[in-house]
Structures are given as structure tokens and as C-alpha cells.
Amino acid sequence: MDLHYLTIAQAAALIRTGKLSPVELTRAFLDRIRALDAQLNAYLLPLEDTALADAKRAEAEIAAGNYKGPLHGIPIGLKDIYNTAGVRTTGHSAVFKDHVPTEDAFTVTLLRQAGAVILGKLSTWEFAIGGASFDLPWPPARNPWNTAQDPGGSSSGSGAAVASGLAMAAMGTDTGGSIRGPASWCGIAGLKPTxxxxxxxxxLPLSFSLDHAGPMCWTVEDCALMMQVLAKHDPLDAxxxxxPPVDFVGALGGNLAGVRIGVPRHFFESDVTCEPDVLAAFNQSVTVFRALGASVQDVTLPHLGRFTDINSLITAAEAYAIHREWLQKxxxxxxxxxxxxxxxxAFVSAGDYINAQRERTRLVQEVASVMTGCDLLIMPTRQMVAPVLGGYDSSVGPSLTPPFNMTGYPALSLCNGFSATGLPISLQIAGRPFQDHIVLQAGDAFEKATAFRTARPALAATALAAE
Amino acid sequence: MTEMTFAARVAATGLTPKPEDLPKLEALVKDMDRAAAALLHGPRSYAEEPMSVFRLPTP
Incomplete structure (x- = not known):
């Protein structure tokens, strides 16, 4: 059995029944990180000793009859902007190279309480902005489907690690597409929750009003398992x-009869244009959703560029507010x-920032109005497959992910095909606020009706043969 | 009123970018200026309450 290719759902079933040891599972991942990560640079800091200690603790708890649930003993990686008590958290930057927090991020605490094993800290774009860079203290992550290509970002290490079996799941963050972008180019599932x-x-914040934390996993079902643990109120986050609690896992299954899906076709056919493989995969996905019982019809939203412009203004202004002192000194x-x-x-005026937030609110109202007539929206996640590493500039032109940072609506990226060059293509499913479970239900139904979860990166297959 | 040069705008921020950074920074700022100008052409009433706080209704 390839332990590193198990999904959380599969591994949890084995762990719960005593057929799989969390220590054995964690060792398999640590061995694989040691063997493969030099090719991928997914990890900035593997945490071998503490991961094994986590795993031994989980094993003892389970043996004593204290099974905590599906994340108990599951090896998970953290984008290196999640604070970890006593463990360096760098933001992939020399500015924070010696930054050692005293407390875990709230979400990390929840993962630990659920019994998860923290494998290590994962590569990111510097402070989650910009792009793959070669002038930082650590090299950029690479795409496991082709190491010459970009894994996407900013949660680049999270995407690369999950796709290549170097983590069973990972935490990412998303301010303009930083969970869904790498999920797309690495061929995994990534949820930007409401x-x-x-x-x-x-x-580590980038943009206070646009930042979202979220799970990145091989399957949508695993994202639901992660959400079950992570979606908890934090009284110290304003x-x-x-x-009310939602049963994200219980919402999975069944067909999509009665679900109304809108397609903002102008987003990707005229506001921007897609590569032919991406468009073909999308149109095939529409057929799958119809076969699952959903009704699918085109809808019209405001121009995609409007969302992207406002997202850029707000992100730049809020990021500068955070980094101003360091950028000056x-x-x-x-x-x-x-x-x-x-x-x-620094060049966004206060008036421009406030007007951007006002326009954002108006756009939320426009999207909400369109979504009175549909439950979900679908579109490609990225208009192109992964480009050459370093060749992608996230500041150039509209993209398909910022509308859901702007609105705060949940949006999921999942694999819906492969290009002629063997690179993953992806679909984005967005829903109404706090209806993340419906987004996950649709994504899970799509995954189970298609065969895109059977292929893993060739890099991993090659390494597997060598092990 | 004369328009500020980009160098003067940079100086006013207190930032000291490398000389070789300036063309790229200017291109980014030009795009921000375009985005900000476009905001003024939306179908929005200026009589409305300014919305500088973002909240979603909970179900």
C-alpha cells in the first residue's frame, strides 16, 4: 500500500480500526520528504522530531480508546505564514527569518486538538504576494507534474506537497486566489471558505479584509473533513x-438534482480568454453536472476586470499598511x-481605498442578486495551465479567482482534466456565503463521477519505483 | 497645477526603492492609478453611506 497516496478518508478509516499506525504513516511521509523534496522545494522546514512525537502521542491515545476523529494521526503541512509556537515562521522572507512565534495560529491549535501530525512548514510566495522568486533565502517550490513549471501561489509548497504525496493535506491562505491557484496548477482540491x-x-496577514485560510487536499471529501475541524468561531478574530455548526461531511453524497448552477461565461470567453484545453475541459464539466441532475444556465456578472482592479487596490493598500515600516527601513x-x-x-490614496471598499460592497450586492437565481457558479479556476516557473506575474491582467475574495463567497478549485502537455486543468465552484457545504457537495459529486483522481505526478511515480 | 513626476511621488512616500526598481514600480503604480480612476466611473450614488467596513450577513 502506498501510504503517502492515501486520502485522509482512507487513512482515517484504517487508523480508527487499528489497521494503520500513525507512526508508520508519519515515517512514510518523512522518508518521502527526505527523498524527494530537493526536487520540489515544497518544505522550508520539515519537523521530523516533533512530527514523530505527535504521531506517537496519537498512536498512544488511539490505543487507549481515545480516538478523536478523522484527523487523528493524519500528517499535515502548514504554509509558512501560519504561526507555530516555538517554531520559526518566516513568510519565506529574510525579513522574518528569525521570527519564532510564542503561540500557534488558532487553526493550528484546532488541528492539534484534533490529533493531526504537523509535518512541517511549507514554501510560499514571500508574505503570500508577488510570485515565484529566486532572490529569497529559500528557493521557490516547483510543480510536481513538471518541475520546470510553476506550482502556482502563493500557497505554492502546499500545492506541490499534497499533489506529490509529501503531505496528506496542507493549510493555505487565499487573498486573490492563493489557495485555488496552486490547487489548480498542482491538480488538487483547495477550498477558500466563506x-x-x-x-x-x-x-501573517497580507490584506486584512481579503485574507482567507483554507484546506488543500487531494480530494474534495478530504477538504470537508478538514472543514469539520477548522470551521470554529474565534472570539479573538474580529x-x-x-x-451554527454544519455537517460538512454529512452533506456529501447523493446526486445534484434540483441544484441550479450559473455560468458567468463572459468571465472566461470575453473578459479574459482561456487556453483551448481549459475551455474544452470546462465544457465537458458542464455535461457532467447536467448528468448529475443539476440545471446549468449562463448568467451575467459585472466585468471580471472590475473585481480584479478592486482586489488589487485593496490588497496593495492593506499590505503596505502592514509592511510600511519594514519597507522603509x-x-x-x-x-x-x-x-x-x-x-x-504606498500610492493608493485613502480616498481610492475607501471608494474601492464602497464599490466592493456594491459588487457583493450585484453578485447576491444574480445568485438568487442559482445556488452555485462554475467557471475555470485559471485560464491557463501552469507556466514555466518564474514566468507568471500575478499582477498582470484579470484572473478568475479574485471575485470570491472580493465577495467573501466560498470557492473551491478541483481538477477537471489534463492538457495535451500533461498538466492539470481545474474547475472553480463558488457558492453563497456560509453554504460551503453545498460547494463541497457539488465538488465531491463531480470528483466521484469522473476519473481525475487516479493520476498522480510522474515525478512521484518515478520516485515510487526507486523506493 | 503641474503634475508630480513619479520620482517626486516616490520621495513623498518616504520609500527608497533601488534605481533599477523604478520602471517596474512605476508600471505597477500606473495600473493602480488606472484602477482607481475607473472606480469613479461606476454606477454608484455618492449620497450613500461610505462603506469602509466589510461584513457578510450570517444565515
Whole structure:
């Protein structure tokens, strides 16, 4: 059995019944990280000793009859902007290279309480902005489907690690697409939950009003298992929502009869254009949803560029507010891409920022109005497959992910095909606020009706043969 | 009124970008300026209450 390719759902069933040891599972991942990560740079800091200690503790608890649930003994990686008590949290930046928090992020605490094993800290774009950079203290992560290609970002290490079996799941963050982008190019599932569903406390901020934490997993079902643990109110995060508990896992299964899906086709056929393989995969996905019982019809939203423009203004202004002192005193410690993107925020006036937030509210109302007639929206996640590493500039042109940071609506990326060059293609499913379970239900139904979860990166297959 | 040069705008921020950064930074700022100008052309009433706080209704 390839332990590193088990899903959380599969591994949890084995662990719960005593057929799989969390220690054995964790060792399999640590061995694989040691063997493969030099090719991928997914990890900034593997945590071998503490991961094994976590696993031994989980094993003892389970043996004593104290099974905590599906994340007990599951090896998980953290994007290196999640604070970890006593463990370096760098933001992949020289600015924070010696930053050792005293407390875990709230979400990390929840994972630990659920018995998860923290495998290590994962590569990111510098402070979650800019792009893959070669002028930082650590090299950028690479795409496991082709190591010459970009894994996407900013949760680049999270995407690369999950796709290649170097973590069973990972935590990412998303301010303009930073969970869904790498999920797309690495061919995994990544959920940007509704704004306020997951606490942001203890995560290095980029943009206070746009940052979202979320899970990145091989399957949508695993994202639901993660959400079951992570979606908890945090009284110390001002944006944290107080909503009744939802059974994310129980919502999975069944067909999609009666579900109404809208397609903002102008987003990807005229506002931007997609590569032919991406468009073909999307149109095939529409057929799958219809076969699952959903009704699918085109809808019209505001121009995609409107969302992207406002997202860029707000992100730049809020990021500059956070980094201003360091950008003024020690700009040389930043890489070029992060430095320039955040410096640009110095030129956004207070009036422009406030008007951007006002326009954002108006756009939320427009999207809400369209979504009175549909339960979900679907579209490609990225208009192209992974480009060459370093060749992607996230500041250029509209993209398909910011509308759901702007609105705060939940949005999921999942694999819906492969290009002629063997790179993953992806679908984005968005829903109404706090209806993340419906988004996950649709994604899970799509995954189970298709065969895109059977392929893993060739890099991993090659290494597997060598092991 | 004369328009500020980009160098003057940079100086006003207190930032000291490397000389080789300036063309790229100027391109980014030009795009921000375009986005900010576009905001003024939306179908929005300026009589409305300014919305500088973002909240979603809970179900």
C-alpha cells in the first residue's frame, strides 16, 4: 500500500480500526520528504522530531480508546505564514527569518486538538504576494507534474506537497486566489471558505479584509473533513463568524438534482480568454453536472476586470499598511517581487481605498442578486495551465479567482482534466456565503463521477519505483 | 497645477526603492492609478453611506 497516496478518508478509516499506525504513516511521509523534496522545494522546514512525537502521542491515545476523529494521526503541512509556537515562521522572507512565534495560529491549535501530525512548514510566495522568486533565502517550490513549471501561489509548497504525496493535506491562505491557484496548477482540491468561517488569528496577514485560510487536499471529501475541524468561531478574530455548526461531511453524497448552477461565461470567453484545453475541459464539466441532475444556465456578472482592479487596490493598500515600516527601513531584505507589489500600495490614496471598499460592497450586492437565481457558479479556476516557473506575474491582467475574495463567497478549485502537455486543468465552484457545504457537495459529486483522481505526478511515480 | 513626476511621488512616500526598481514600480503604480480612476466611473450614488467596513450577513 502506498501510504503517502492515501486520502485522509482512507487513512482515517484504517487508523480508527487499528489497521494503520500513525507512526508508520508519519515515517512514510518523512522518508518521502527526505527523498524527494530537493526536487520540489515544497518544505522550508520539515519537523521530523516533533512530527514523530505527535504521531506517537496519537498512536498512544488511539490505543487507549481515545480516538478523536478523522484527523487523528493524519500528517499535515502548514504554509509558512501560519504561526507555530516555538517554531520559526518566516513568510519565506529574510525579513522574518528569525521570527519564532510564542503561540500557534488558532487553526493550528484546532488541528492539534484534533490529533493531526504537523509535518512541517511549507514554501510560499514571500508574505503570500508577488510570485515565484529566486532572490529569497529559500528557493521557490516547483510543480510536481513538471518541475520546470510553476506550482502556482502563493500557497505554492502546499500545492506541490499534497499533489506529490509529501503531505496528506496542507493549510493555505487565499487573498486573490492563493489557495485555488496552486490547487489548480498542482491538480488538487483547495477550498477558500466563506470569509469569516476560518479564523485568521496567528496567520501573517497580507490584506486584512481579503485574507482567507483554507484546506488543500487531494480530494474534495478530504477538504470537508478538514472543514469539520477548522470551521470554529474565534472570539479573538474580529471577522470570525458565529454560525451554527454544519455537517460538512454529512452533506456529501447523493446526486445534484434540483441544484441550479450559473455560468458567468463572459468571465472566461470575453473578459479574459482561456487556453483551448481549459475551455474544452470546462465544457465537458458542464455535461457532467447536467448528468448529475443539476440545471446549468449562463448568467451575467459585472466585468471580471472590475473585481480584479478592486482586489488589487485593496490588497496593495492593506499590505503596505502592514509592511510600511519594514519597507522603509529594510527594503533590501525583501525579494524584488514582494517588495514592488507592496511598495505600490504606498500610492493608493485613502480616498481610492475607501471608494474601492464602497464599490466592493456594491459588487457583493450585484453578485447576491444574480445568485438568487442559482445556488452555485462554475467557471475555470485559471485560464491557463501552469507556466514555466518564474514566468507568471500575478499582477498582470484579470484572473478568475479574485471575485470570491472580493465577495467573501466560498470557492473551491478541483481538477477537471489534463492538457495535451500533461498538466492539470481545474474547475472553480463558488457558492453563497456560509453554504460551503453545498460547494463541497457539488465538488465531491463531480470528483466521484469522473476519473481525475487516479493520476498522480510522474515525478512521484518515478520516485515510487526507486523506493 | 503641474503634475508630480513619479520620482517626486516616490520621495513623498518616504520609500527608497533601488534605481533599477523604478520602471517596474512605476508600471505597477500606473495600473493602480488606472484602477482607481475607473472606480469613479461606476454606477454608484455618492449620497450613500461610505462603506469602509466589510461584513457578510450570517444565515
Amino acid at each position: 470569509y469569516g468561517y476560518l479564523s485568521r488569528r496567528g496567520i 471577522a470570525s463568524a458565529t454560525v 529594510t527594503p533590501e531584505l525583501y525579494g524584488e517581487r514582494g517588495r514592488l507589489r507592496m511598495m505600490a500600495g
